[in-house]
Amino acid sequence: MESVIRGAAIYLVLLIIFRLSGRRTLSEATPFDFVLLLIVAETTQQALLGDDNSLTNAALVAITIFSLDIAMSYIKGGSRLFRLMLDGTPTVLIDRGEPDLRALARARVALSDVLESARMKHGIERPEQIRYAVLEANGQLSIVPDGKSE
Amino acid sequence: MSGVESASPPAGDPDVAKGLQIDEDRQFQERFWKAERIAWICFAAILLAALAGMTGGGGPLAHGSAEQADTQVIYPRISRWRADETLTLVLGPGDGLRQILMPKKFLDVFELESIQPEPLGAVAEPEGLRLSFAATGAGAMVRLGIRARKAGFVRYAITIDDESPVRLATFVFP
Structure with a gap:
């Protein structure tokens, strides 16, 4: 027991x-x-x-x-x-190139973390090249580079 | 952990309109962020309480002291299941054979791991265990190493030399 x-x-x-x-x-x-x-x-x-x-x-x-x-x-x-x-639920941190500062702060993700992830996954150089950044429910950051969708 | 995928996101989900099909629930996330912060405050409160001894395992509040006639008893006020504790009796003046009656209620909860000094005699009685020691002078100490075998709140009274009993209580965390 x-x-x-x-x-x-x-x-x-x-x-x-x-x-x-x-x-x-x-x-x-x-x-x-x-x-x-x-x-x-x-x-x-x-x-x-x-x-x-x-x-x-x-x-x-x-x-x-x-x-x-x-x-x-x-x-x-x-x-x-x-x-x-x-x-949990995924949180959109960058929405169509626009960083959601409140979401970044509350989720304790620095913009530099997003950039690091973007560099590693897509070779992105500048924040403007990110279309979407999503903090997934599992804690991973996904990056959608600009010009890929639409 | 992904097992069953949820149904497609609810119609009219603003995120679908954005062009990103995602099951984001910002309202829930906002509430969860708030809950997270409240939980962190609770974590801090638990840590402070633990440092103060409110969860046993040392700390100023974990031990209590009670006096009866000339005898002082230092006992664990808050203990933990299967944790080693010490119950110390500081005896008052008096020579010769001293008797301590450990009540049944105490023995139901605590195991006696060690007795210092070795008792000269131990008699099992209906009320509990009567230990007799040779002790001389005020301040002679008897230390009992005890260990809780049950969790919960226990009240007991220790009787020394047929004086009126010292009433104590210990909470044992699981």
Whole structure:
């Protein structure tokens, strides 16, 4: 019983903390972000397993977490609100060449991040050459260069 | 994580008109940004509370002190499940055999991991465990290493030498 409760509790706590800390936190990962991820894994590991190092416990915790993940994906498919809550929604940061300063600030994306992404993906030199920049729900920046659409 | 793709974006979606077919929900995003900021304030509040000891594991509020007659009891006010804690009894003046009755309610929640000094005797009684120690002089200390095996709120009363009991309470976080 305890294994299932532990697994579910850790899953929910991490889901809430990760979601609320903002998707920029662990996307576009720098090496330090990977270290953070390892630390989170290390600190939750004890709470996840407790003093019980048995195979049964490990298997139960793993099954709990994977089952929750599957259940979540079904709930997300059925409810738009739930999907928004869990995955978020894409945010248009540059709309037809016009930067949305409020969206950039609230999403904690610097214009230089957008430019970096534009350079890497499309070899874009100046902000005017960007038609759309979208912060996707998964935290990636997509860039649509000007002159491509329409 | 992409599983089931949602239906096509609602008709009249301004973003489709822009030429970018995207399921943007700016209204939700605005509300979520606000929720995010509120959550960060909560994170800060939780951290401050934790530093103050309100979540156990050390800190000024995690331990309490109670006095009864000449005896002082330093006990964990806030503890955590399966975390090691110390309950210290500073005995008042008196020579010879001192008796401490650890109540059943206490033992139901806490395991006694260690007793310092070793008791001369331990008697299981209906009310709990009666420990007897040889102690001399005021300020003699008895330390109990304890560990919560259950989470929740527990009230208990420790009796020393048949004086009136010291009433204590501990909250154990899961």
